[in-house]
Amino acid sequence: MxxxxxxxxxxxxxxxxxxxxxxxxxPVKTTIIPGHNTSIVGPGNGPETVPPGGVIPGGEGPGxxxxxxxxxxxxxxxxxxDKMTRDPAALAPYTVHFAFDSAVVLNKEQANIASVAQALxxxxxxxxxxxxxxxxxxxxxxxxxxxxxxxLALREALVKNGIDPERIRTISYGxxxxxxxxxxxxxxxxxxxxxxxxxHPKAGV
Amino acid sequence: MKKIIxxxxxxxxxxxxxxxxxxxxxxxxxxxxxxxxxxxxxVALDGFTGEGAEVLKFDLYxxxxxxxxxxxxxxxxxxxxxxxxxxxxxxxxxxxxxxxRSYNGASLxxxxxxxxDEIVETIQNKKGVGLTKIAFKAQPSGxxxxxxxxxxxxxxxxxxxxxxxxxxxxxAWAPGRLALFYTSYVRSNPDIYYHSLSTGQRRxxxxxxxLNTSAAxxxxxxxxxxxxxxxxxxxxxxxxxxxxxxxxxTTGVQDSSPCWSPDGQWICFATEIGGRRRLAxxxxxxxxxxxxxxxxxxxxxxxxxxxxxxxxxxxxxSRDFDICVMSADGKVPPVVLVRGENPSWAPNSxxxxxxxxxxxxxxxxxxxxxxxxxxxxxxxxxxxxQPAWAK
Numbered sequence: 001m002x003x004x005x006x007x008x009x010x011x012x013x014x015x016x017x018x019x020x021x022x023x024x025x026x027p028v029k030t031t032i033i034p035g036h037n038t039s040i041v042g043p044g045n046g047p048e049t050v051p052p053g054g055v056i057p058g059g060e061g062p063g064x065x066x067x068x069x070x071x072x073x074x075x076x077x078x079x080x081x082d083k084m085t086r087d088p089a090a091l092a093p094y095t096v097h098f099a100f101d102s103a104v105v106l107n108k109e110q111a112n113i114a115s116v117a118q119a120l121x122x123x124x125x126x127x128x129x130x131x132x133x134x135x136x137x138x139x140x141x142x143x144x145x146x147x148x149x150x151x152l153a154l155r156e157a158l159v160k161n162g163i164d165p166e167r168i169r170t171i172s173y174g175x176x177x178x179x180x181x182x183x184x185x186x187x188x189x190x191x192x193x194x195x196x197x198x199x200h201p202k203a204g205v
Numbered sequence: 206m207k208k209i210i211x212x213x214x215x216x217x218x219x220x221x222x223x224x225x226x227x228x229x230x231x232x233x234x235x236x237x238x239x240x241x242x243x244x245x246x247x248v249a250l251d252g253f254t255g256e257g258a259e260v261l262k263f264d265l266y267x268x269x270x271x272x273x274x275x276x277x278x279x280x281x282x283x284x285x286x287x288x289x290x291x292x293x294x295x296x297x298x299x300x301x302x303x304x305x306r307s308y309n310g311a312s313l314x315x316x317x318x319x320x321x322d323e324i325v326e327t328i329q330n331k332k333g334v335g336l337t338k339i340a341f342k343a344q345p346s347g348x349x350x351x352x353x354x355x356x357x358x359x360x361x362x363x364x365x366x367x368x369x370x371x372x373x374x375x376x377a378w379a380p381g382r383l384a385l386f387y388t389s390y391v392r393s394n395p396d397i398y399y400h401s402l403s404t405g406q407r408r409x410x411x412x413x414x415x416l417n418t419s420a421a422x423x424x425x426x427x428x429x430x431x432x433x434x435x436x437x438x439x440x441x442x443x444x445x446x447x448x449x450x451x452x453x454x455t456t457g458v459q460d461s462s463p464c465w466s467p468d469g470q471w472i473c474f475a476t477e478i479g480g481r482r483r484l485a486x487x488x489x490x491x492x493x494x495x496x497x498x499x500x501x502x503x504x505x506x507x508x509x510x511x512x513x514x515x516x517x518x519x520x521x522x523s524r525d526f527d528i529c530v531m532s533a534d535g536k537v538p539p540v541v542l543v544r545g546e547n548p549s550w551a552p553n554s555x556x557x558x559x560x561x562x563x564x565x566x567x568x569x570x571x572x573x574x575x576x577x578x579x580x581x582x583x584x585x586x587x588x589x590x591q592p593a594w595a596k
Contacts, residue, residue: 140374140546145461149439149458176348176374
């Protein structure tokens with residue numbers, strides 16, 4: 001108890017000083033994601049009548065769990081991306097890797113960014129999917145957010161190279177889609193990556 | 206004998222609200238002792254041999270009881286689980302039968318869970334968790350596609366809810382309803398679904414471009430907090446339970462894992478401020494972000510606020526993950542309890558369900574935060590994680 005009385009003010013002081021000195025970076029530049037105003041929402045199913053109460057009543061739990069596929073048709077510009085043909089091989093050589101727990105695009109990756117920008121510039125009808133991935137260290141949801149930050153950082157880098165942000169969609173797989181399912185530094189280094197999937201317009205469209 | 210009585214009184218002090226400044230101070234000191242250090246209530250279990258014994262031992266252990274010889278016990282639990290469950294609870298000191306029950310109908314497991322609940326209620330004067338449910342994410346190979354499941358809180362009776370064969374994440378219960386919120390990649394994007402377990406129907410609550418994940422329903426069920434990246438960064442947003450009235454709450458760069466205070470006034474979440482990971486809270490109606498003091502525990506994430514409002518459990522990310530608990534008012538600094546991540550409170554505000562890694566597969570486990578006693582749940586698939594306790 002005594003120790004806590006001493007330590008608490010110290011910690012508070014430390015927090016206060018961090019709060020004052022911690023904002024050197026300035027605002028982080030972000031580009032709004034295309035379709036940001038439209039949620040792709042399936043048809044509603046109307047109000048439900050479900051008995052209240054935290055414990056599920058009756059027998060060994062709810063019966064008759066229907067496993068039908070959910071949702072309805074996609075309605076915003078996500079559809080435009082989903083209708084296109086995925087070409088994972090085209091930009092595979094330009095996969096970008098990241099440092100541990102970082103979404104900073106390293107200088108050594110600028111050549112890859114330039115190559116992806118070049119491919120998009122030379123094929124104006126194509127669009128791009130950026131997949132952000134993480135190694136297995138870090139919790140699942142922390143990594144899901146980190147993977148998104150990596151994909152968004154790559155998108156920003158492409159925008160700086162003159163690419164229209166409306167042509168790019170991001171997706172984070174967190175640590176759920178490892179390139180190498182191993183558990184050592186070599187595997188982790190491979191898994192901390194941003195993958196570029198080129199999208200071509202479907203033939204005849 | 207004296208020691209036994211003293212330890213029981215200590216638990217009583219922690220859970221019974223006292224009044225007056227002096228009493229308040231005593232209570233706080235005891236709470237510090239209690240987190241992870243309380244002595245379990247010693248009971249002797251006799252006459253149960255099969256599945257009933259297994260259920261009673263699991264349920265009582267994770268709610269702060271230990272099993273000792275009749276000589277060392279404070280309470281004697283005697284009965285049978287041959288065919289059906291029947292039993293008595295005797296207070297050895299008062300030489301008084303406190304509880305006498307026999308059950309029929311339903312399954313033997315359910316009878317034993319019910320008896321465990323009545324024992325907890327009789328001795329601790331608290332509602333037991335024996336008949337409660339959890340939802341979780343199940344992945345056969347430990348990564349990649351999975352499905353959302355529900356099960357009894359001890360992992361028995363698993364039921365698959367989705368058939369997406371896609372990456373799924375972070376189930377959360379709609380309070381007081383047979384319904385879940387969760388994230389599924391089934392439409393090639395992480396979208397948040399509302400899924401009624403009574404009708405089997407579901408709909409997308411948040412399907413914006415970018416990340417839609419970590420849904421958490423407000424205690425009254427009217428609102429959802431979640432993480433969206435549609436503004437170009439990972440932030441906390443709230444909307445109505447049907448997805449309407451979307452509002453951005455935070456503007457940080459690394460916001461994740463929102464949870465609600467039980468009064469619905471606050472949303473607690475993990476963020477990064479000044480280059481350091483912090484826990485923070487923001488009024489559910491919007492306003493300034495306030496950091497929480499995690500007193501030197503580094504890289505906190507995944508907060509969950511106890512239903513009684515007293516505690517915040519969270520995960521410490523270091524080389525391994527650890528479950529920590531601190532008081533929500535900041536008066537009791539965090540106590541590191543056990544290895545694990547994704548803590549979710551039981552309705553009793555003393556037991557947590559979480560997952561931990563065994564041989565690169567996640568296993569669900571149930572922990573009593575006061576005695577630090579924990580037991581692994583039955584496995585549903587190769588890897589079970591991100592549990593959410595129905596409340």
